[in-house]
Amino acid sequence: MSSVVKKITDWVDPKSKSGEFNRPQSVFRNFISKQPGAEFPPEKGRYHLYVSYACPWAHRALITRQLKGLEDFVSFTVVHFHMGEKGWRFATTEEQNVQEHVTPDPIHGFAYLRDVYHHVSPNYEGRYTVPTLYDKKTQKIVNNESSEIIRMFYTEFDDLLPEKYKNLVLYPEDLRQEIEGTNEWTYNDINNGVYKAGFATSQEAYEKNVVVLFTALDRAEKHLASSPGPFYFGDRLTEADIRLYTTIARFDPVYVQHFKCNIRDIRSGYPALHRWLRHLYWTIPAFHDTTKFEHIKLHYTKSHTQINPRSITPVGPEPPILPVDQEVNAVAAALSGKK
Numbered sequence: 571m572s573s574v575v576k577k578i579t580d581w582v583d584p585k586s587k588s589g590e591f592n593r594p595q596s597v598f599r600n601f602i603s604k605q606p607g608a609e610f611p612p613e614k615g616r617y618h619l620y621v622s623y624a625c626p627w628a629h630r631a632l633i634t635r636q637l638k639g640l641e642d643f644v645s646f647t648v649v650h651f652h653m654g655e656k657g658w659r660f661a662t663t664e665e666q667n668v669q670e671h672v673t674p675d676p677i678h679g680f681a682y683l684r685d686v687y688h689h690v691s692p693n694y695e696g697r698y699t700v701p702t703l704y705d706k707k708t709q710k711i712v713n714n715e716s717s718e719i720i721r722m723f724y725t726e727f728d729d730l731l732p733e734k735y736k737n738l739v740l741y742p743e744d745l746r747q748e749i750e751g752t753n754e755w756t757y758n759d760i761n762n763g764v765y766k767a768g769f770a771t772s773q774e775a776y777e778k779n780v781v782v783l784f785t786a787l788d789r790a791e792k793h794l795a796s797s798p799g800p801f802y803f804g805d806r807l808t809e810a811d812i813r814l815y816t817t818i819a820r821f822d823p824v825y826v827q828h829f830k831c832n833i834r835d836i837r838s839g840y841p842a843l844h845r846w847l848r849h850l851y852w853t854i855p856a857f858h859d860t861t862k863f864e865h866i867k868l869h870y871t872k873s874h875t876q877i878n879p880r881s882i883t884p885v886g887p888e889p890p891i892l893p894v895d896q897e898v899n900a901v902a903a904a905l906s907g908k909k
């Protein structure tokens with residue numbers, strides 16, 4: 571790992587020639603497992619998630635936790651929306667009444683998420699990211715990679731869950747190949763694609779990445795427009811929905827203006843994605859309850875001083891997500907013309 575001291579908030583090294591954002595690999599990669607003798611077995615009340623409501627990767631974990639009914643197995647704490655020079659911090663006792671779960675660190679009473687990482691691993695040199703899955707019993711970090719945390723949640727607690735939750739299969743055998751294929755480009759070009767466009771520090775890097783992003787959005791739109799819905803793969807809610815949703819929900823409120831992802835927006839440029847997004851948000855509590863637009867808008871605009879030095883948060887778009895049966899005026903006019 572590099573020993574060069576870099577500021578946490580310098581997303582791209584100011585000296586970088588290419589201006590390209592490269593996301594580092596997560597470091598803690600253990601698994602909760604129901605296999606006999608596993609180091610981290612499924613157990614009620616044993617695990618804790620540190621998350622941010624702003625973060626799309628942490629959001630995957632919160633959605634999955636609720637979909638699978640893991641509330642009694644995995645508690646969680648939400649960090650303050652603002653990330654400064656020392657990384658994510660916990661809310662103070664004065665701030666904690668603002669929103670449920672936005673509290674001081676209930677386990678150690680630490681001020682920063684980085685303190686949890688150093689408590690577990692004093693020589694840790696990686697990034698202090700959310701989601702962080704923590705084991706209260708052994709005081710270890712189990713995993714800080716969202717794509718793996720959600721997979722553990724899909725299956726490893728199943729023997730302890732009521733039928734309703736056990737029967738929810740988010741990564742079904744017969745769709746695995748299709749889901750993996752979709753994950754590949756959705757991750758590179760959309761989930762991480764918005765960051766690659768937004769954090770770019772050269773015109774070339776920005777333009778290259780924003781075009782790749784919109785080509786992938788066109789592809790997702792085409793897929794959804796020609797599929798029966800309401801989910802990404804028809805009538806089954808799967809990992810593909812969870813992984814795409816957390817980026818699309820943030821798109822109009824933040825990525826369009828803050829990350830300059832403005833070739834089109836979702837509400838006026840992508841009718842099928844827009845329909846799919848709103849169905850998840852308005853009809854499935856695990857999506858609705860975990861989507862906090864205030865955290866989303868405030869975090870990006872007030873923390874990324876490299877791209878928004880005055881930290882001014884734009885007011886729109888209002889509302890951050892439209893009701894299911896309402897369209898922006900231009901779309902409504904176009905649709906009525908078609909009838």
Ligand SMILES: N[C@@H](CCC(=O)N[C@@H](CS)C(=O)NCC(=O)O)C(=O)O
Nearest residue numbers: 625627697698699700701714715716
């Ligand atoms: N690959 C990781 C990425 C997690 C991540 O980068 N989270 C961001 C918030 S959106 C974070 O905590 N960044 C803090 C930092 O890099 O210092 C995952 O999917 O869990």
